[in-house]
Amino acid sequence: MTLIRPDLDTLPAYVPGRTVPGATKLASNEVAEPPAPAVLEAIARAAANGNRYPDLGVVELTARLADVHGLAPERIAVGCGSVTLCQQLVQVSCVGPGDEVLFAWRSFEAYPIVARIGGAEIRTVPLGEGFRHDLDAMAAAITERTRLVFVCSPNNPTGPAVGRDEFVRFLDAVPADVLVALDEAYAEYVTDPDAVSGRPLLDAHPNLVVLRTFSKAYRMAGLRVGYALASAEVATALRKVAPPFGVNSVAQAGAIAALEHSAEILAGCADVVRERQRVAAALRDLGFPVPDTQANFVWLPLGERADEFARHCGERKVIVRPFQGDGVRVTVSTPQENDLLLDVASSFPAQPSS
Template structure:
């Protein structure tokens, strides 16, 4: 007799980007810059109260986001990063093993993990030939058992986006009885005017929930804080299944300070946009297949050459993120680090 769920033996492990001393790490979509001085000051001040429990309701950050977004506080739920919110969505929507969570593949690698942890059934729909969500095929894949759909835009790891028109058609096709989560972890890097901005669709679609994070553009990956926007009903459900005190006081203070210093923090996104165009153009010139990206990374479609390419880059002291057998995701970093990656890519003959 086993005391542990036997299906955990087949649970895929989340694979973080490798960090190797002396090598350039382009595997985790981190921002190479530290938090700004006002944010660091807020972190230090909050750490001084580390002997006290954090605010269970994350009241301060919720109020600050409500003011920033012009949205009622009861429509906002804070989580320990958007990954935790994904898991909470599964817990809040799925009760039976037959309940289904639907998402594109390849997409964010946490989706299969949180689905299985929640005891639900995973259904996937392949990306189209342009490495984009095939929303028509996803709508056709919805069944009476579908409880939750994950849509990642920009898509991790391919960097492609869903347009507003596409998502509105999808929401109409799916109908109001399925919760659709639009995962916008890389929202701040989007420059395509046709790309969807989930906040603009929330009022018209009560079954839509938008996920965002402070881990990327706001440079707080280590502190783990993200948020969900939706109806009061959805936000309340997310709070009910949230582990108590999962958003710590330092994270909350840092996120508030980051919002207050957003102009300085987000100015760096423009530099990433410039570099991602340069990196993609260089890879295309070298003969690689690289879809247009709206995130802070590029996707190099390599198929069976994925592992060899990642190993070659590592030999050149550059760590990329392989997703065998599909391709490698490479963070867009500083010009110097990007040049080191491009030099490695140009010398690959596998």
């Protein structure tokens, strides 16, 4: 008799981007700049009360988010990063053996992990042309056992965003008793006017959940704050399975300050977009077939040479994120750090030798 679940031996491990002292880290889609001064001040004030428990209900932050998104507070659930909310979605939707979680692959590597932790079966659908979600194939893959579908837009790690019209058609094809989680971790970087935005679709689709985060554009990855926009029924369920006091006081204070200064903070997204366009164009000029990206990273579809490229970069003090067999994800950073990446990439053959 074993004390530990035997299926944990097959659980895929989340592989974070490496941090190497003295190297330029372009592996984790972090923003190079620190949190905004107002956020740092709020964090410092909150830390002075670190002897007290945080607000269990995350009441003030929830109210601020309700105002931002024009929703009743009971339709919002705040979590310790959007990854935790992904796991909570599995917990509230998958109730028995054989229940399935469906997602595209390759997509966010936490999806198979949270599905397995929640005791669910994994069902994947390959990405289509241009490393985009094939929503028609995903709709066709839904079975009577499917309980939850993740759609990552823009897709991590490949970059393309899902179109609004195709996503609405997908929602119309999904049974009403299947949850659809639209993961919009990189929404603030999207410039394509035809890309989907989940918030306007919520009222017409009660089975839709929209996931957002403070980790990327708000420059707060280390504080771990994410949130879900959903029906009151789904948001209430998410709060029921949330770890008590999971969002700490410092994180709550920082997120509230970030919302108060959102215009100033999010103005930096335009700089990332300009650099994204420049880096993608330069890599294409070098011969790398970089697909369209609406996030703060680019994708190099190097296949079996992914690890080789990562080693090439690492030897030159630039750290990128390889997904062996598929490709390499590279964070778009400051012009100086991006220039380092382009210089390193220029000495690597974009196409394999014959």
